[in-house]
Amino acid sequence: MKNLKLYLPVIGFAVLAVFMWRGLYLDSRTLPSVLLDRPLPEFELRALETGDQLVSLEDLPDEPFILNIWGSYCLPCLQENPIFMAAREQGIIPIVGVNYKDTDDAAREWLDDNGNPFTLSIVDDTGRYGIDLGVYGAPETFIVDSQGVIRYKHIGVIDYQAWDDEIMPVIAAVQAEARS
């Protein structure tokens, strides 16, 4: 019995080591969104297309759509743009942009240069709506269903692989739900 006690340190260490090994493969930087399965927060903001006229939740599509947080300063957004452009051209799903902490001029120029995949570009120049969305940097991407409920959140750049493996299945699911 006494000798068994002496094995306690090595047992404790082994448990610790297993957790540390697991920890190596955990991504501790991607915050799970608390907003999942909650309705998209309310807003009253300008849109790039509407000038001074304010838009709100009612102006968003009635069908499932993607809400993409972007900015002209954001290099990864440049990488995502062709994917979103293709999605728009093929009519897969409407994409709403939230121009996050940017200036209107820079944003318009960026869209002119790189193509505009957005059906609507909401202007969140102060980052206030970003806070309501739990955003901590661009790009972040939400998938919203036809009821206006957030169903999925992707943090960081969406590349082709992420689009095919993560985004498309969710889109298919929420669109199927909307049809039924």
Added chain:
Amino acid sequence: MMPMRVVSGFALIVMLTLVSLVSDEAQAAIDVYEFETVEQEQRFRDLSNEFRCPMCQNANLTSSPGGVAADLRREIYRMIMEGQTDQEIEAFMLARYGDFILYRPRLTMQTLLLWFGPLLFLLIGIWVAFTIMRRSGTESPGSGESLNADEEARLKKLLAQKNQDASDQA
């Protein structure tokens, strides 16, 4: 886009580079707010220290130069000036960023071990210490005492001699 580095204490050594995802105009780590009372200003500082910057490696809102940290400080300021309580401000943060943003984890079933673990360690420590003390008392009975007295005498002699030598040297 301007690359920014977020450093904290010994992270200086390893210095993992974190590329900010936000525009460079948000770089100002120092923002200037006017408060009506000293208490408000103090609350602002305390609250900024209680929340973790959601974008950075490991920094609170005060020390983080990140863009979203500045935005969140602005929200804290707004809510303080609107007269909201600390609990309301915490609830605001929690509803948007989840438990990650609280540097002082909430006491839940899952954090029970975290909060009471140290107390548990202390109790175990005290128990172990007492066990050792008791055993040490019982394992050297009788004969141990006489040996101890003998030793003490030797120690006294030794100390005296040592002091003598030392003073000789001096």
Added chain:
Amino acid sequence: MIPELGNFSLILAFGLSILLGVIPMIGAARDNLLWMRLARPLTAGIFVFLSISLLILGYSFVTDDFSVAFVANHSNSALPIQYKMTAVWGGHEGSFLFWTWMLSGWMLAVTVFSKAMPDNFVARVLAIMGLICVGYTLFMLATSNPFDRVLPLPPADGADLNAALQDFAFIIHPPSLYMGYVGFSVVFAFAIAALISGRLDAAWARWCRPWANAAWAILTLGLSLGSWWAYYELGWGGWWAWDPVENPPLITWLLGAALIHSLAATEKRGVFKSWTVLLAIMAFASSLLGTFITRSGLLTSVHAFATDPTRGVYILGFLGLIIGGSLVLYAIRAPALKSEFGFGSWSREVFLLANNMILVVASAAILLGTLYPMVYQAISGGDLISVGPPYFNTIFVPLMGILVVLMAIGPISRWKKTSATYLRQQLTRVAIAAVVLGVAIPVVLTLEVPIAAIGTAVLALWVTFAMASDLWTKSGNKSTRLAGLKSLSLSYWGMQLAHFGFIMTMAGACLTSIYSIERSVLLQAGQSAELGNYTFVFNGTEPYQGPNFIADEASISVIRDEEFLFNLYAQKRLYTASGTPATHMGIDGRFFRDLFVSLGDPRAGGAWSMTLYVKPFVRWIWTGTIFIALGGILAVTDKRYRRYKVRRGEAVSVDSKQKTGDQTSAVSGGELTS
């Protein structure tokens, strides 16, 4: 070609480490003197080849050889020469080489200062350190080679050393931190050698103590320098962030502190033997854990690091092998390490036990808080929580409070047993004086009843007075006080000094937390802002050209009671090669307070945002640690450790039952030769 020589040298060091890890170990087991004695030349060889490697890496930096990837990533042709040389430890690969070189330096020191120890013991100690060296060199060769090249197209210029690292503290902080950290591998090797041989007596403890003290003292300085650096470099007045990267060194420091106290009891009284060995293993394990957390990016990771867990897996494997193996060895061999002497309930042993208990509980609590988010995430399936300064302060401060209460009593108590009457007699006056003055001074100075400050003052005075009282008592048995003070051993002075330093650091930390004030303002040239008793007048900014940065330098005049005191100069820098902005504080540091200004950025109308700080007592934190380190060093220089050398022949046969007699003769023998 030259960098390949460095690589080759590293490979040679790796090969020699394997030989060192194997041959002397077998020699010690088979009693083959030749094989055992190979340990010293092999160690020297490892040191030489690692030195060549390190020098070559340094040479590549100085000559701007950007074909070496590590140089290209961490230097720039415009980087000042002192940073080029020290950029060797400015990144992962180079700092690991530097770390390994430090280990070989400690190994060399063991060969030099081990003349008094038996051959088989030295052989085992060096062999164990050799095995550690195998792990480190293999890690570099396999996953993080600092000599990797960018060929055939090397970049024209380097990416520059990180701006925050370009500071004097960067030249001295990593070396001291690493040296202290790595030093615990010596103590670890001693402990494992003791487990293998089953021989752990007073002589062993006496060999071990100077190494533990030295490593711990240097680690103290390393930690302190890091804290001081963070304070003035990061620009928001923080000196400890409870970051997952800085917690492991603190855990090592706490366990090291426990170890040197436990070693004292093991040497003097032959008690806590297996506990001492376990502490030595744990202290070293915590240093490896720190390496693991820092190098694998665990807990602090950004995506880029987390996606390549090779390094982490390697270090974890190494950790599992070395620490797991040691702990199994411990479990098997510890029953052989019987503690011999009993002690009474008010003895110094009991207070050392309590000290150890608190320090280990504090270490465990910090480890718990540091790793909890990871465990939580693993168990909950992805949910994240943060454990930060508010948690650690809540846990750590009360534990240190208990420690400080005991700190006054421990040194006064006697080995084996102390009469309660003696303690009462010694401590009653101390307690009364501490409470009276500890309450009176803060109340008189602040004209309030500041509870936290009173608590700090009472505890600090309690220890300080107890210390003074003990000095008075122990110096009283001589013809004059001076002679009495002189007769006290260097170990005793070291202990008192280190305890005093600890109290100073704790008091500084508490008081600065209570009384620091700060204010962020927007000022135009000529405008001023009040903070505390001071008026800060902004005189405007001027452009400033640094060697590899440009800056705006603000001049701020500090005025108190309508009297001009001095100017503070704060800079907002832009490092040109990397495009990284950085702030450079304007600081005026005095014994009782720091004033400092951190410059923000220009706003409309020529105004600048800036934060002003008044931080009372903050300097005590680092001043105290200097005393702690000096105390540790002073204890190393105690005659007792040198005395031992003259009697090496007999010591081998001494076992703990004869310890008291051994001590007597050791002292007299030593006195004869000195």
